[in-house]
Amino acid sequence: MELRGVDLPPGHPFRYRVATVDAAAAVVVAAAAVWSPWQAAHVPGSNDEETRLLVLGDMGLYNAPALPALIQDAESAAQAGAPFHAALHVGDLAYDLHSYGGSRGSRFLEAVQPLAASLPYMVAPGNHEAGPHNFTHYRSLFRMPDQGVTENLYYSFDVGLVHVMVYNTVYGHIHDYERYLPVLNYTVSGSVERRADNATVYVSPGATVHITAGGAGNSEMRKGECPPPQGACSPHATWCAFQSGFAPRGCQGADHSYGRLTALNSTHLHWVQWSHTFDRVVDDWWIVSPSHGPFA
Known part of the structure; x- marks a missing residue:
């Protein structure tokens, strides 16, 4: 949706509805048949205020129990006066x-409509968008x-304090959540600290x-009666600081989860990973970086 010819301040709430192409010339009495219900939304925030994003990956139409939580999360945040600025x-x-x-x-677009509206x-x-038709449906x-x-x-855009770059490396991953250490030349770069609330701080x-956000829910994710695995990814991946749902075995199931990313200002970034499976936060970490520039 694009707003044209409308000058609203950043963060301003507004209501809208949409219609089919033919509805532009429809008479008022026919509006109920061609127009959607009214929807509430907010203009994206300015580039100097706290920016909040929802982050999810690998979510299909089926076996996606985290979707209602995503929708409720967005609605609750908006009602509390701190709406998310976008979902990625x-x-x-x-x-x-x-x-x-x-x-x-x-049907998938209908399912996510409460969030996307x-x-x-x-x-x-991703690789699933390629399909047999060279990304035709996605495009x-x-x-x-x-x-x-x-x-x-591929594209990029600004939302509040954040510049987002979107591209596809065509690289596979496990359907889970993973957080990696900042490694340069096989060495952890910068210090890793722990807050009083047990959150990790880089x-x-x-x-x-790097983050793998690939566990929002799909038909390929394993179902099980036992909790998903958590901890280190594997003894051979020492650069992986934490995972939830990596390679479940036996009676273990997958972890259906998504992230909440908040840029508080130009120096502090906060990520919280919410698990629908555990019904709680499974990872909480920060990046604190007083200065910015290319890595040495």
Whole structure:
């Protein structure tokens, strides 16, 4: 959705409704038949205020129990006066958009509508978007920044304090949540501290802190009667600081979760990983970086 010819201040709430293309010339008495219900949303925040994002990956139409929690999270935040500024779905939508002649993609969009109608629902391509049709459904269903040039395959945008870059490395991963140490030349760069509330703090990291956010819920995620595994990823991946749901075995199931990312200011970034499976926060960490620039 684009707002044209409307000058609203950052963070300002507004209501809107949409109609089919033919509805532009419809008479008022027919409005109920061609117009959607009224929806509430907010203008994205300014570049000097706290910015809040929802982050999820690998969420399909089926076996996605975290979706109601995502919707409720967004609604509760808006009612509390601290709305999320966008949701980032970082690849693998619907499982799959093209399935059953595209009907699964349509049903998926209906399922996420309560979320996508209230805040920008930004998407990225994953291997499931490629399908047998060279990303055709993904390119046609969404309109991301520079869509006319890059066809949603890569783009960037600003939202509040955050500059988001979207691209697809076509690299596989486990359907879980993983947090990595900032490693440069096989060495952890910067200090790793612990807050009084047990949250991890990366202070002045000299390397990227990578996150795998691939456990929002899909038909490929394992079901089990026992809790998902948590802790280190494996003895061979010492750069992985924490995981939830990595390679469940035996009676273990997968962990359905998503992230809440908050940029408090230009120096403090906060990530909380909420697990629907555990019904609690499973990871809480910060980046504190007084200065910015290229890594040495």
